[in-house]
Amino acid sequence: MSNLNGNPMLPQSFRIERIKNETDDTFTVELQPSKNVMDLSFHAGQFNMLYIYGVGEIPISISGDPCSQDSLVHTTRVVGTVTKAMRKLRVGDLVGVRGPFGNPWPVEEAKGKDVVLIAGGIGLAPIRPVVNYIIANRHAFKNVVMLYGTRTPKDILYPREIKLWEKKHRIHTFVTVDRAIGNWDGNVGVVTKLVARAPFDPQNALAMACGPEVMMRFTVRELQKRGIVDENIYVSTERNMKCGIGHCGHCQFGSEFVCKDGPVFRYDKIAHLFDVWEV
Amino acid sequence: METKNQKQRILPAGEFNVFLKALHEAGYETIGPTLQDRAIVYDKISSTSDLPVGWSDEQSAGFYRVYRTESPLLFDYNVGPHSWKKYLHLPNLLLWKAKTNGGGFSFIEDDKSVGKQAFLGVRACEVAAIRKQDKIFLESEFIDSAYKKRRENTFIIAVNCTKAGANCFCTSMNTGPYAHSGFDLALTEIIDGNRHFFFVEIGSATAEIVMNKMPELELASRHDSTLVQNNMREVSYAMGKSIETTDIQRLFYDNYDSNIWEEIANRCMNCANCTMVCPTCFCTTVEDVTNLTGTEAERWRRWDSCFTMDFSYIHGGSVRPSGSNRFRHWITHKFATWHDQFDESGCVGCGRCITWCPVGIDVTKEIKSLQKSKATV
Numbered sequence: 001m002s003n004l005n006g007n008p009m010l011p012q013s014f015r016i017e018r019i020k021n022e023t024d025d026t027f028t029v030e031l032q033p034s035k036n037v038m039d040l041s042f043h044a045g046q047f048n049m050l051y052i053y054g055v056g057e058i059p060i061s062i063s064g065d066p067c068s069q070d071s072l073v074h075t076t077r078v079v080g081t082v083t084k085a086m087r088k089l090r091v092g093d094l095v096g097v098r099g100p101f102g103n104p105w106p107v108e109e110a111k112g113k114d115v116v117l118i119a120g121g122i123g124l125a126p127i128r129p130v131v132n133y134i135i136a137n138r139h140a141f142k143n144v145v146m147l148y149g150t151r152t153p154k155d156i157l158y159p160r161e162i163k164l165w166e167k168k169h170r171i172h173t174f175v176t177v178d179r180a181i182g183n184w185d186g187n188v189g190v191v192t193k194l195v196a197r198a199p200f201d202p203q204n205a206l207a208m209a210c211g212p213e214v215m216m217r218f219t220v221r222e223l224q225k226r227g228i229v230d231e232n233i234y235v236s237t238e239r240n241m242k243c244g245i246g247h248c249g250h251c252q253f254g255s256e257f258v259c260k261d262g263p264v265f266r267y268d269k270i271a272h273l274f275d276v277w278e279v
Numbered sequence: 280m281e282t283k284n285q286k287q288r289i290l291p292a293g294e295f296n297v298f299l300k301a302l303h304e305a306g307y308e309t310i311g312p313t314l315q316d317r318a319i320v321y322d323k324i325s326s327t328s329d330l331p332v333g334w335s336d337e338q339s340a341g342f343y344r345v346y347r348t349e350s351p352l353l354f355d356y357n358v359g360p361h362s363w364k365k366y367l368h369l370p371n372l373l374l375w376k377a378k379t380n381g382g383g384f385s386f387i388e389d390d391k392s393v394g395k396q397a398f399l400g401v402r403a404c405e406v407a408a409i410r411k412q413d414k415i416f417l418e419s420e421f422i423d424s425a426y427k428k429r430r431e432n433t434f435i436i437a438v439n440c441t442k443a444g445a446n447c448f449c450t451s452m453n454t455g456p457y458a459h460s461g462f463d464l465a466l467t468e469i470i471d472g473n474r475h476f477f478f479v480e481i482g483s484a485t486a487e488i489v490m491n492k493m494p495e496l497e498l499a500s501r502h503d504s505t506l507v508q509n510n511m512r513e514v515s516y517a518m519g520k521s522i523e524t525t526d527i528q529r530l531f532y533d534n535y536d537s538n539i540w541e542e543i544a545n546r547c548m549n550c551a552n553c554t555m556v557c558p559t560c561f562c563t564t565v566e567d568v569t570n571l572t573g574t575e576a577e578r579w580r581r582w583d584s585c586f587t588m589d590f591s592y593i594h595g596g597s598v599r600p601s602g603s604n605r606f607r608h609w610i611t612h613k614f615a616t617w618h619d620q621f622d623e624s625g626c627v628g629c630g631r632c633i634t635w636c637p638v639g640i641d642v643t644k645e646i647k648s649l650q651k652s653k654a655t656v
């Protein structure tokens with residue numbers, strides 16, 4: 001899509017084609033370039049900087065299907081100023097887009113292996129493109145496990161798709177909630193607890209985790225307990241971002257610029273930072 | 280007979296204005312040191328009378344003062360609170376405008392043309408600092424087009440320091456006092472008996488063009504070049520401060536948990552002065568503004584500092600809420616993580632952060648404390 005070779009700080013305008021409410025506080029937009037035809041290709045795990053007119057610009061992962069790039073899909077949780085303003089937009093409104101940025105999930109390296117996907121809350125949005133990629137190339141992967149945790153059953157993203165992942169695409173999907181409400185009869189508890197009994201071969205598996213930093217700390221510990229080595233664990237990290245191109249300094253995490261060296265990191269490369277307070 | 284280097288010339292101090300005129304004729308606006316509000320700062324200059332001739336400066340931790348001298352020297356002082364980054368990596372930059380039109384809006388790149396600028400009096404540490412910012416904005420994955428435009432239109436006239444500042448440690452950082460490369464012209468100001476002149480080194484083809492706009496300068500002699508070398512050696516010896524840089528990355532990586540950070544936090548006011556005066560600090564934030572009717576929005580980029588709470592804010596709070604860890608982040612970036620990012624140190628040893636810290640926090644001292652605390656474990 002990018003104009004990144006020209007001025008990487010200048011957004012392109014995109015029109016909102018569809019808006020879908022996913023949960024009480026989370027919605028998905030589908031975007032189309034407002035003028036020119038553009039290459040919308042991206043790699044699973046990359047993000048865009050989305051600009052809301054007059055309000056601000058924020059990093060949001062691309063949560064669509066990397067194998068069918070007819071629109072840009074973003075799933076956003078409303079938390080503050082910019083996301084609130086974005087929620088108020090209607091079909092036909094414009095947003096500014098810069099990207100795609102960042103280092104993607106290792107989907108190629110995962111071929112021929114078991115894949116363990118672990119998502120917490122909105123962390124499912126950046127993982128969904130991995131699932132889409134696996135589905136499009138299902139034969140290339142062995143056992144695929146998806147562990148997904150949310151606060152309550154009402155917060156589960158993409159519930160219909162999740163059912164298909166299990167039924168149609170042989171993706172072992174385990175959903176857990178912190179707090180059961182309504183007629184929920186599934187798992188209750190933190191997602192990290194599911195790691196212990198998930199069906200994968202630790203000697204031949206790649207794990208990819210995305211969620212709050214605490215969740216990822218515990219996830220890594222559980223994966224290690226199962227015997228997956230650090231080199232086969234990938235995590236996606238979050239930092240404040242003002243540029244996405246390694247120039248503003250905000251996203252630094254030790255020596256790493258999360259915007260360009262991440263957001264996806266191989267765990268052994270940043271393990272030392274996970275133990276440092278306020279790094 | 281002595282063979283002379285064609286690229287080393289002698290500019291008599293009395294003809295400095297002729298040199299400035301040649302720059303103007305070549306289309307450059309000249310920017311250099313001026314005396315304003317009791318500090319030597321960079322601003323537009325048109326002739327030698329704008330330079331702080333007859334002034335020098337005195338610096339120590341948290342202290343700066345200019346004083347009168349009887350000397351005819353044009354460059355008899357060290358670096359002040361300004362650095363050249365304000366002309367290349369602007370403190371405030373309009374990135375673009377967006378204008379509403381029939382239900383939507385479109386982005387307009389703010390494409391102001393940039394004039395040619397000549398920086399006069401760029402110290403060796405500052406040449407190094409500019410090269411460090413080049414690496415970030417021109418030589419990494421993405422190019423900063425605003426920086427690029429300005430940098431391409433900039434002519435660098437280095438002036439080697441002929442006296443060492445009390446807070447300087449460029450020798451330790453391998454950046455000075457003598458500028459070896461990275462300039463168009465380098466000048467060393469010398470008084471030898473009753474001769475007062477500039478030893479001129481020509482460092483680029485553009486510089487030849489400028490030199491052709493003035494009467495040809497006499498070639499420098501071996502004696503002149505020896506004077507420069509001796510002077511540079513003396514300045515190196517007189518350097519106010521020093522640090523030991525061996526294993527400096529390890530020093531920081533092994534000390535994330537040191538209680539030194541708490542101790543420094545008791546003194547540091549988190550005022551961010553150090554990051555503003557530092558010639559290599561490059562962090563920025565962005566600000567969105569709209570006009571009253573909302574028909575026009577602008578996005579501005581402004582210098583930012585890792586000392587603010589907002590800097591690392593993500594929903595729920597700042598990543599580095601404690602002052603101790605913000606200071607740790609800053610100094611670790613300068614002396615350790617910068618090496619991983621750009622294969623060199625983030626500090627050029629200019630001493631500005633020491634001079635302009637209101638409580639006199641001295642990075643060279645803090646590094647020594649860390650080294651000492653490590654040696655005793």
Ligand SMILES: Cc1cc2nc3c(=O)[nH]c(=O)nc-3n(C[C@H](O)[C@H](O)[C@H](O)COP(=O)(O)OP(=O)(O)OC[C@H]3O[C@@H](n4cnc5c(N)ncnc54)[C@H](O)[C@@H]3O)c2cc1C
Pocket residue numbers: 047056057058059060061062063075076077078079080081082083084122125126237238239240241263592593594595
């Ligand atoms: C690489 C990356 C991918 C992301 N992908 C998604 C996604 O797919 N869906 C989603 O809902 N959220 C995602 N986020 C988080 C999202 O960027 C924040 O929720 C958003 O910036 C909050 O903005 P706000 O103005 O509404 O919040 P406020 O709390 O008002 O925040 C004010 C400002 O702080 C900064 N900020 C606040 N929270 C964050 C944060 N978590 N990460 C980075 N900057 C922050 C932003 O500059 C923001 O404008 C992602 C973050 C990163 C770094």
Ligand code: SF4
Pocket residue numbers: 553556557558559560613625626627628629630631632633642
């Ligand atoms: S850290 Fe201090 S001494 Fe080093 S370049 Fe920056 S201001 Fe100068």
Ligand code: SF4
Pocket residue numbers: 546547548549550551552553554586632635636637638639640
């Ligand atoms: S100048 Fe001194 S007081 Fe101010 S932030 Fe830097 S170290 Fe702290």
Ligand code: FES
Pocket residue numbers: 240241242243244245246247248249250251252257258259260
């Ligand atoms: S977001 Fe600006 S450096 Fe990474």
